[in-house]
Amino acid sequence: MLRNSFTKWLWDNRRSVLGWAAALAGVGGMYAAFWPSIDNPEMREALENYPEAVLQALNFDEIATAAGYLNASVYGLVVGLLIIVYATSAGTRIIAGDEGSGTLDLVLAHPVSRSRLAMERFSALLVSLVLISVALLLVILALTGPARLEGISLGDLAAMHLHLFLFAALFGSVAFAVGAATGRRGVAIGTAAGVAVFGFAANGILSGIEGLGWIEDFSPFQWLNGGSPLANGVQAAHVSIMTALIFVLTSVGVWGFSRRDIGV
Amino acid sequence: MTETAIRTEGLVKDYGRVRGLDGLDLEVRTGEVYGFLGPNGAGKTTTIRILFDLIRPNAGSVMVLGLDPRTDGIELRRRIGYLADDFVVDGRQTPRELLTYLANLRGGISPVVIDELAQRLDLDLTRRIGALSRGNRQKVGVVQAFMHQPELFILDEPTSGLDPFLQQEFSVMVRQAVSEGRTVFMSSHVMGEVQRVADRVGIIRGGRLTTVEGVHQLRDRAQRRIEIVFNGKVTAEEFSAIPGVSDVQVDGKVLTCRLDGSADALVKTLARHEVVILNAEEPDLEELFFDYYDRGGSR
Numbered sequence: 013m014l015r016n017s018f019t020k021w022l023w024d025n026r027r028s029v030l031g032w033a034a035a036l037a038g039v040g041g042m043y044a045a046f047w048p049s050i051d052n053p054e055m056r057e058a059l060e061n062y063p064e065a066v067l068q069a070l071n072f073d074e075i076a077t078a079a080g081y082l083n084a085s086v087y088g089l090v091v092g093l094l095i096i097v098y099a100t101s102a103g104t105r106i107i108a109g110d111e112g113s114g115t116l117d118l119v120l121a122h123p124v125s126r127s128r129l130a131m132e133r134f135s136a137l138l139v140s141l142v143l144i145s146v147a148l149l150l151v152i153l154a155l156t157g158p159a160r161l162e163g164i165s166l167g168d169l170a171a172m173h174l175h176l177f178l179f180a181a182l183f184g185s186v187a188f189a190v191g192a193a194t195g196r197r198g199v200a201i202g203t204a205a206g207v208a209v210f211g212f213a214a215n216g217i218l219s220g221i222e223g224l225g226w227i228e229d230f231s232p233f234q235w236l237n238g239g240s241p242l243a244n245g246v247q248a249a250h251v252s253i254m255t256a257l258i259f260v261l262t263s264v265g266v267w268g269f270s271r272r273d274i275g276v
Numbered sequence: 277m278t279e280t281a282i283r284t285e286g287l288v289k290d291y292g293r294v295r296g297l298d299g300l301d302l303e304v305r306t307g308e309v310y311g312f313l314g315p316n317g318a319g320k321t322t323t324i325r326i327l328f329d330l331i332r333p334n335a336g337s338v339m340v341l342g343l344d345p346r347t348d349g350i351e352l353r354r355r356i357g358y359l360a361d362d363f364v365v366d367g368r369q370t371p372r373e374l375l376t377y378l379a380n381l382r383g384g385i386s387p388v389v390i391d392e393l394a395q396r397l398d399l400d401l402t403r404r405i406g407a408l409s410r411g412n413r414q415k416v417g418v419v420q421a422f423m424h425q426p427e428l429f430i431l432d433e434p435t436s437g438l439d440p441f442l443q444q445e446f447s448v449m450v451r452q453a454v455s456e457g458r459t460v461f462m463s464s465h466v467m468g469e470v471q472r473v474a475d476r477v478g479i480i481r482g483g484r485l486t487t488v489e490g491v492h493q494l495r496d497r498a499q500r501r502i503e504i505v506f507n508g509k510v511t512a513e514e515f516s517a518i519p520g521v522s523d524v525q526v527d528g529k530v531l532t533c534r535l536d537g538s539a540d541a542l543v544k545t546l547a548r549h550e551v552v553i554l555n556a557e558e559p560d561l562e563e564l565f566f567d568y569y570d571r572g573g574s575r
Contacts, residue, residue, distance in 0.1 A: 014373055014376045014377040014380060015380050016380065016381075017381075020377050023373075024366060024368070024369065113364065113366075114362075114364045115364055115365050115366060117325075117328075117330060117360065118358075118360070118363075118365060118378075118420075119378075119381070120328065120329075120330055121328050121330075121353060121356070121358040122353055122378060122381040122382060123350045123351070123353045123354040123381065123382060124350070124381055125349075125350055273330070273331035273332060274325070274330040274331060
C-alpha cells in the first residue's frame, strides 16, 4: 500500500473512506427504509396540502413512487449533500490541505513531478468515491424487499449510482482544482460550497421563479437526479456534462499547480 | 562530476512587494561543507526552496549538480537529500510507513538501510509519528535525508530540533558523508551549528551574500576579548590609541578591551608595564557572526 502516491493516499485515508462509506450507506439506507411509512393515503393527503412551490423546493413533487421518493429524499437530498461534504473535504486535502499543514514540501523534494503526484492522489479520491457509492448501492439493494422499493431495476439503480459518483467527483474536482491552483484551503472549500449552494437553490427554488426555469439546467443537482435515472436509466447529457467538467477542472488544477510557487 | 555542486547567479525572488532574494550569487564546491548563515528572514529558506523547485525565481540562474531544478527537477531530486528544520508529516502514520513510501518514491532502497539508520539514531520505527517527541520526529527526517546516499545534502537548520547527543551523531554522519566525497549545504542562523562541521561559511543578509570565508580565516580575523591585570595603575588613554584595540575599560589595575586582528602592537605596549595576568578569550564564532551582521548593517 506504500508503493506510490495513489495507494499511499488510499492507505492514509482508509479510516475516513470506510467511515464515510458506512455513514452514507447507513443514513441512505435509513431514509430508504422510511418509504413504507410514507407510501400510505394519509401521508399523500398531507403532502397534497403543501404549496406546490414548497414541494418542488424540497424535491417532494414526485414522491408518489418508490423511485420518486428515493430520487427526491435520498439521492437528491441527504445522500447528495453528505457526499458533497466528503468529496469537498477530500478534494481540498489532496494539495491545498497538505500544503497548508506544511507536509507537501517533503514529498515534492523527492523525485516526483507535481502533476503526477496530483493525478495519483486525485485518482485515489475517485476510487474512494466508487467505494462509497457501491456501499450505498449494496445497502439499497438489500433493502429492496424489506422496504418495498418496487419497480426499480438493478440497471436503473446502477445508473443512479453512476450519476451519484460523477456528482461527487465533480465537487471533488472543484475543491481539488481550486486548491491545487491556489494552494488555499479556504478558497477551495468556499468555492465548492458556493457551487453546492447555487446548485441546490437553482434546482429547487430559483427554477420555480417565473422565467428562471432554465437555470436548473446549470445545477449539479439537476445533473444528479434530473430526468430520474432511477426510473429512466442513465441520462446521457448529464453524464457527459459532469464527465467533461471533471476532466476540464482537474486539468486546470494540475496545470495551475505545476506553474505556481508552493507556499511555506 | 562537476566542480561546482551549487551555483546561483543574480538570483532574485519577490514575494509580492517584499524582496526575498536580491541578486544572490552562491557557489558551493563539490565535496565541501558549506555553512549558509544568516538571521531569520535573510533568504536562507527561500534559496533552498528554489534549489528544490518548490518556488521559482523572478530572475537569475540556478544550477545544482549541473542540472537546472526547473527543467531537470526529477533527475536532480533523486540525487539530493533534504532535511528541513522542523520535520512535519502526517502524524497518523508510523516512521516505517512513511519511510517505506518515500523510499519507494526514490526506488531501489533496501529496507535494511532504513533499519540500520534507525538503529544508529535509536529511532523506534513502529510508533505513530504523532506520538513522537520533536527530537524523534527529526530523526525520521535524518533517516529519509540519508537513506539514498545522495551526492548532495541540503539541510535547512538541521539540528535545531536535535538533542546534544544527536547533534553529535549527526555531525559524525555529515563528516562521514563528506569523507566519501559528498557535498553538504547547510543553512543556519546559529554559528555554533555549522562551526563544528563547515569548511566555508557564506553569510546572507537582506537577500544577498555579504561574506564568504573559510571557518579558520573567520576565526583568525575575529575579535578577542582581552583581560590584563597589571602590577600598578594604568590609564585607558595609553591603550585606546593602539591599532585594533577598542572598547577599553580600566578598573584599578585591571584592563579589559577588544582586540581585532594582530596582537603585536598591544603586546609591545604591554612590554612597558609589569603584567601579572594576561587572558585572551578564544573568539566565539557566534559573537563574530553578530559582528558581521553589524558591519553589514552599517554599510
